[in-house]
Amino acid sequence: MNNKELQSQRMKRYFIDAAKEILAEDGVKKLSVRKVGDRAGYSYATIYNYFRDVNELLTYCLADMLEDAYRALIAEKEEGLDPRVQLIRYGERYFSYFSENPVLFQLLFIEDLGTEPEEVTEKMGDLPSVGQLLIESIAACAMAGYILEDEVEVLAELIASSIHGKLLFVLKRRSLESQDVVLKKIRSEIRYLIRRKR
């Protein structure tokens, strides 16, 4: 019966949207199943008819947020742009997007949501890995002669992990620096790494 499936999807959507609202307003820590049920207009126990547990619900939220994140990142793509400039744009956008969406960072990198349901893993796997765009444009930098072919791998790792490290510091306020200052650092780091060695 396909109606069942449709209705089930809608119910899930109510809870997911309610959860996303609460996440945006109060953060991960202050979310509770009772709040989600309340906001969705149902009892808290109803949630368990549609999700295995609260982690599964949060995983669906994460998948949603990842789609948005990917769209925001890919919007920075500009055909014909110098690959070095393109790379810097990706790096900046990647960092600033997580800065502005700390809940996404929390759910993706910090929180332990356990084994994701297949449906969501697919969704997340189908999207080119967020870091993939970085790698592509670094490869393009090699093609353009900025760097050597055999530098691509190490540089990709370096830039990606550096950005993630800075995100960790900024979002967990271990760093006192403003996001602006860190953004500049990312720019200058990439400029430093991607240039013809004389």
Next chain:
Amino acid sequence: MNNKELQSQRMKRYFIDAAKEILAEDGVKKLSVRKVGDRAGYSYATIYNYFRDVNELLTYCLADMLEDAYRALIAEKEEGLDPRVQLIRYGERYFSYFSENPVLFQLLFIEDLGTEPEEVTEKMGDLPSVGQLLIESIAACAMAGYILEDEVEVLAELIASSIHGKLLFVLKRRSLESQDVVLKKIRSEIRYLIRRKR
């Protein structure tokens, strides 16, 4: 009355040690004030006579762990060693120490323990910042002619945040790579970054 102070210190120590044991065995998430009280041989409520809340207790645990961490790191210092080799050792040890002590990473970078009590902030501030050693040996690399003076800052930032980024991935098992593989990456990254540009 100085006896009071001494007794209070001892009581704190009982709870701190009990908490550290539980942290080592079960991790941060499974720790509870009732377990700590049990293990320390007191009622759970007694804890609140010595600590403002559980976060304060955890902050004391963190301070303890940081002392050990600093000792482990500084043990890698070897006078007269080539600064590039010294830097690689620091990087490796820094990474592997957190890998082997994920609770330390959790408490230091992930968990939000709120405003630390002054007593502990001092303790942590007195210790040369853990990353400080890295910076020193990078500066030494400049002195030795491996890199230019004006590269020190960007390289220090780059190496530090890269290691933290990798730690985040490994410890939150976002990365499927073994710690061994990541360790090799750290080595090769530092080797790549610290060398005379021809």
Next chain:
DNA sequence: ATAATGAATTTAACAGTGTTAATAATATGA
């Protein structure tokens, strides 16, 4: 239309959490 069956939802309950106020036990000083 009415009764019966099955599905969806809610209420009640459980075991756990951190924290606080009132009570019990202990140690201190006169």
Next chain:
DNA sequence: TCATATTATTAACACTGTTAAATTCATTAT
């Protein structure tokens, strides 16, 4: 030894996620 502080414990509160039982609702058959 008795009165007074100090310290420790018990009981309680307001939460949390989760499950089982009870209830409501919708659909189908008579």
